[in-house]
Amino acid sequence: MYYSPITESQKSDLLAFLGKEKASDLFEDIPKSNRPTSFDGLPSLSEIDIMKSSKSFASKNKNSDDYVSFLGGGIGDHYIPSIIKHIAGRSEFYSSYTPYQPEISQGNLRVIFEFQTMISELMGLDIANASLYDGASALAEACVVAINAKKKFKVLVPDRIPPNYKEVLKTYLEPKGVTIDYFNSELFYHFNVSDFKKKISEEYAAAVLPYPDFFGNVINFSEITEYAASKNVASIFLCNPTSLALLTSPGELGADIAVAEGINLGIANFYGGPGLGLIAAKKEYLRLLPGRIVGETVDKEGKTGYVLTFQTREQHIRREKSLSNICTNQGLMALCATLFLSYMGPNGLRKAAEQCYKKSEYLKNECSKLKGFEVLNRTPTYNEFLLSLPTDAEHILSRLKKKNILAGLSMAPYYKSAKNVILISVTEMKSQIELNLLIDALKEFEEK
Amino acid sequence: MTTQTTENLKKPETNDETVSQTNELSKEKNLIYDYSLQGKSACRLPSDFLPQINFNSLEKNGLLRTEKPRLPEVSEIEIVRHYTKLSKLNYGIDDGFYPLGSCTMKYNPKINEDVASIDGFKNAHPHQDESDCQGTLALLYDLEKSLCKIFGFSAFSLQPSAGAQGEYVGLLIMKAYHKNNKNLNKNVILIPDSAHGTNPASVTGVGWKAVNVKTIDGQMDLDDLKSKLNDDVAGLMITNPNTLGVYDKNIATITKLIHDVDGLVYWDGANANAIMGYASPAVSGFDICHLNLHKTFSTPHGGGGPGAGPVGVVESLIKYLPAPRVIRDKNGYRYDKGTKDSVGRVHGFFGNIGILVRAYTYIRSLGSEGLKEVSENTVLLANYMKKKLEPHYDIVTPSPCKHEFIISLKREKKEYGIRALDVAKRLMDYGFHPPTIYFPLIVPEALMIETPESEPVAEIDKFIEAMIKIKEEIISEPNLLHEAPIKAPYRRFDEARAVKQPKLTYFWT
Numbered sequence: 001m002y003y004s005p006i007t008e009s010q011k012s013d014l015l016a017f018l019g020k021e022k023a024s025d026l027f028e029d030i031p032k033s034n035r036p037t038s039f040d041g042l043p044s045l046s047e048i049d050i051m052k053s054s055k056s057f058a059s060k061n062k063n064s065d066d067y068v069s070f071l072g073g074g075i076g077d078h079y080i081p082s083i084i085k086h087i088a089g090r091s092e093f094y095s096s097y098t099p100y101q102p103e104i105s106q107g108n109l110r111v112i113f114e115f116q117t118m119i120s121e122l123m124g125l126d127i128a129n130a131s132l133y134d135g136a137s138a139l140a141e142a143c144v145v146a147i148n149a150k151k152k153f154k155v156l157v158p159d160r161i162p163p164n165y166k167e168v169l170k171t172y173l174e175p176k177g178v179t180i181d182y183f184n185s186e187l188f189y190h191f192n193v194s195d196f197k198k199k200i201s202e203e204y205a206a207a208v209l210p211y212p213d214f215f216g217n218v219i220n221f222s223e224i225t226e227y228a229a230s231k232n233v234a235s236i237f238l239c240n241p242t243s244l245a246l247l248t249s250p251g252e253l254g255a256d257i258a259v260a261e262g263i264n265l266g267i268a269n270f271y272g273g274p275g276l277g278l279i280a281a282k283k284e285y286l287r288l289l290p291g292r293i294v295g296e297t298v299d300k301e302g303k304t305g306y307v308l309t310f311q312t313r314e315q316h317i318r319r320e321k322s323l324s325n326i327c328t329n330q331g332l333m334a335l336c337a338t339l340f341l342s343y344m345g346p347n348g349l350r351k352a353a354e355q356c357y358k359k360s361e362y363l364k365n366e367c368s369k370l371k372g373f374e375v376l377n378r379t380p381t382y383n384e385f386l387l388s389l390p391t392d393a394e395h396i397l398s399r400l401k402k403k404n405i406l407a408g409l410s411m412a413p414y415y416k417s418a419k420n421v422i423l424i425s426v427t428e429m430k431s432q433i434e435l436n437l438l439i440d441a442l443k444e445f446e447e448k
Numbered sequence: 449m450t451t452q453t454t455e456n457l458k459k460p461e462t463n464d465e466t467v468s469q470t471n472e473l474s475k476e477k478n479l480i481y482d483y484s485l486q487g488k489s490a491c492r493l494p495s496d497f498l499p500q501i502n503f504n505s506l507e508k509n510g511l512l513r514t515e516k517p518r519l520p521e522v523s524e525i526e527i528v529r530h531y532t533k534l535s536k537l538n539y540g541i542d543d544g545f546y547p548l549g550s551c552t553m554k555y556n557p558k559i560n561e562d563v564a565s566i567d568g569f570k571n572a573h574p575h576q577d578e579s580d581c582q583g584t585l586a587l588l589y590d591l592e593k594s595l596c597k598i599f600g601f602s603a604f605s606l607q608p609s610a611g612a613q614g615e616y617v618g619l620l621i622m623k624a625y626h627k628n629n630k631n632l633n634k635n636v637i638l639i640p641d642s643a644h645g646t647n648p649a650s651v652t653g654v655g656w657k658a659v660n661v662k663t664i665d666g667q668m669d670l671d672d673l674k675s676k677l678n679d680d681v682a683g684l685m686i687t688n689p690n691t692l693g694v695y696d697k698n699i700a701t702i703t704k705l706i707h708d709v710d711g712l713v714y715w716d717g718a719n720a721n722a723i724m725g726y727a728s729p730a731v732s733g734f735d736i737c738h739l740n741l742h743k744t745f746s747t748p749h750g751g752g753g754p755g756a757g758p759v760g761v762v763e764s765l766i767k768y769l770p771a772p773r774v775i776r777d778k779n780g781y782r783y784d785k786g787t788k789d790s791v792g793r794v795h796g797f798f799g800n801i802g803i804l805v806r807a808y809t810y811i812r813s814l815g816s817e818g819l820k821e822v823s824e825n826t827v828l829l830a831n832y833m834k835k836k837l838e839p840h841y842d843i844v845t846p847s848p849c850k851h852e853f854i855i856s857l858k859r860e861k862k863e864y865g866i867r868a869l870d871v872a873k874r875l876m877d878y879g880f881h882p883p884t885i886y887f888p889l890i891v892p893e894a895l896m897i898e899t900p901e902s903e904p905v906a907e908i909d910k911f912i913e914a915m916i917k918i919k920e921e922i923i924s925e926p927n928l929l930h931e932a933p934i935k936a937p938y939r940r941f942d943e944a945r946a947v948k949q950p951k952l953t954y955f956w957t
């Protein structure tokens with residue numbers, strides 16, 4: 001067997017010490033009727049063969065190196081500084097357990113404390129936890145926080161959160177007896193703030209405010225959050241953390257809770273996971289927050305250090321009364337994000353966000369000039385926007401793919417009236433040449 | 449950290465270089481923010497080629513951020529040094545034995561990391577066409593088939609991000625099943641009193657009620673179970689081997705009793721490391737399970753995740769699994785969008801794929817025989833250590849134990865005022881990560897010791913020796929334990945203060 005440090009003769013010695021002949025004697029307590037019937041037959045490969053075969057699997061994937069890609073929809077093609085893999089690749093970090101023993105876990109605990117600080121800063125809120133699984137479950141957990149805070153069982157959600165998030169919300173909230181009311185806009189891509197405001201009423205625990213939304217729209221929700229607060233409705237922002245060096249923070253716009261998918265903070269796409277669920281909130285929600293939280297304290301000699309704290313919220317103490325069941329979260333990804341944010345700093349993150357914005361604006365302008373094309377967004381956007389094409393989206397996307405361009409994500413599977421519409425995502429990674437490549441390729445489909 | 453000899457363990461002052469170095473480190477104020485100087489930056493982005501574009505439209509709408517987020521302003525070398533230092537204040541599996549019961553802290557093979565860093569896997573975007581992800585889809589398909597083979601279930605969903613999310617999905621499957629069968633009154637899940645906290649928390653999470661069943665002689669008390677069976681019972685969740693390290697012999701009887709009231713039985717597979725090749729939960733009558741790939745299948749714990757908690761089911765429950773799931777047809781691999789009975793989605797995309805790639809690599813390295821040997825060796829080491837410690841400690845787990853066993857320090861507490869926490873902290877002075885403490889809740893002053901198969905016998909012997917020395921100290925020098933740890937980078941923390949005077953961020957006010 002691989003990795004076994006125990007020799008056959010050591011094994012016999014231990015067995016003899018236990019008065020057993022063979023290893024299987026240690027399993028006599030397992031009744032015959034429980035024995036497996038299908039277990040045998042999986043082969044064991046050498047390290048050489050595993051590597052060869054894994055590369056062969058991987059070669060059947062295309063990835064961001066094979067295409068000029070404008071795919072987004074929650075996960076973009078963002079910059080990952082080299083330091084991340086070198087530091088997060090240290091096994092003192094990746095092979096450690098959750099820091100329940102603070103005296104020998106100050107590495108992880110300090111990282112989490114720094115992480116909580118950085119995420120709170122980005123969100124403009126008081127506290128953040130040590131991470132949740134991903135953006136979708138973070139949104140669901142945030143709704144649960146609001147429901148417990150407000151003791152009401154309805155949430156109001158605009159239709160324009162990512163479609164997969166809707167599915168996750170349903171899976172998490174319906175079994176708890178929570179009703180999700182979706183607010184649909186007449187035109188699927190247009191969001192009428194005052195209509196949404198009219199929907200907000202005292203019966204809701206929370207209103208979800210996507211910032212930016214699935215179509216890239218960035219809306220100033222301050223009027224809504226103020227109104228929601230007057231109705232005792234919590235405002236939950238769903239945001240893109242890379243945008244928050246450029247955009248007014250959720251906290252400043254009146255958010256009570258903010259959540260995000262943090263995969264864009266220095267973490268590989270990896271086909272969508274592991275990602276990083278972020279949640280931050282105003283102080284008053286502290287005791288309702290899910291997951292781990294680290295706080296500062298001192299040791300016996302007065303040295304400053306960090307510990308897991310407010311643990312009476314969590315499942316291992318509160319059991320069936322716990323408001324969330326989360327235990328293992330995404331610790332290593334939180335380390336990656338902490339490294340990323342340290343590396344970028346406030347100015348680097350701002351610059352990257354500005355570039356996302358500018359490159360997106362540039363594409364929007366250029367696309368608008370093309371006959372038969374229309375940028376549908378009517379509000380400011382950050383780094384994604386909706387482009388209506390002269391013909392069927394699937395057709396144009398597949399033609400461009402032949403030129404090694406992934407022009408964007410078709411909206412056709414998600415919205416009936418969006419057969420011709422794609423979502424284009426632009427990040428700081430794109431060069432002028434790549435942007436122009438897309439524009440030139442689209443020109444081919446211009447209406448005559 | 450290295451294992452210390454007892455002589456220099458008694459004195460806080462020492463000549464041991466590594467230890468004094470580590471102590472030096474922790475004296476510094478050491479958050480990345482402490483290095484921050486305005487104007488410093490590690491980041492080098494390509495220059496802006498669109499100077500003509502302004503932010504007027506953001507500004508006009510009050511959307512342009514005016515106050516910078518307070519992120520640290522530091523150089524690359526400071527980041528690298530700071531986090532290298534922090535890593536040295538941590539304890540990972542590569543540093544030494546990690547006898548953390550219920551957590552299966554086994555060696556994380558390096559090749560898993562290498563496979564997971566192949567660009568074809570790592571840089572794939574989740575919205576790429578299925579035809580462009582055939583490698584990942586094939587891997588996921590094959591992983592699912594392998595898990596089915598190992599545990600006897602008919603299908604798995606690979607979507608859940610950790611064990612707790614798997615439990616949640618498993619309970620939703622029960623809910624959907626009962627709803628389809630018009631068993632709408634069912635709302636109780638029976639759980640042994642030895643269960644992990646996530647079990648009852650998950651039950652509440654799906655809107656049901658958890659009811660405890662007593663444990664007797666390390667196994668489920670069948671009389672208590674029978675007394676709690678009625679038509680409201682939707683099912684039972686149980687870890688087997690349980691959190692005492694005991695394989696419940698009556699499991700087939702238990703699953704039958706539950707099935708007789710039309711309930712379903714859920715196997716919390718956190719302890720799967722103990723039974724591979726020797727027991728099949730599906731054959732034993734379980735209907736649903738989760739696995740913790742970050743335990744049994746060697747993927748790194750990451751200081752608190754990411755994990756992966758695939759959910760397995762028997763044939764009749766496949767239709768309830770979360771969608772999408774990879775299937776194979778004549779054109780290759782694709783996603784099956786699921787039936788109307790599916791409990792829905794729990795991940796924004798497809799799950800923690802990077803973790804699944806590692807677990808798959810591990811399964812292929814070991815094969816069936818290797819996995820069986822994993823279970824043999826972990827159980828062998830646990831029984832060996834248990835027998836060696838039996839003359840010294842009260843061990844509540846009967847023999848043979850499986851992969852872990854529980855020491856109770858109830859007597860030591862009464863006679864010497866020494867608690868499980870004290871022994872845990874003292875173990876740090878001997879260079880070990882402590883075992884899990886105060887779990888399961890039914891054992892007073894519990895130390896839960898697990899011996900993953902990847903541990904060399906010499907390391908196991910050293911740990912045994914340390915435990916025996918500590919027992920002597922409990923009797924002769926209990927103060928050493930009250931003071932422990934003295935050799936770790938830090939002494940004991942004031943945890944109450946962290947709650948009474950909370951400071952949860954650097955800028956906390």
Ligand SMILES: Cc1ncc(COP(=O)(O)O)c(C=O)c1O
Pocket residue numbers: 326327328550551610611612613644646647687691716718719740755757
């Ligand atoms: C017995 C048992 N069940 C469930 C879990 C929960 O698993 P996870 O932490 O992956 O959510 C754990 C892990 O800590 C466990 O030990």
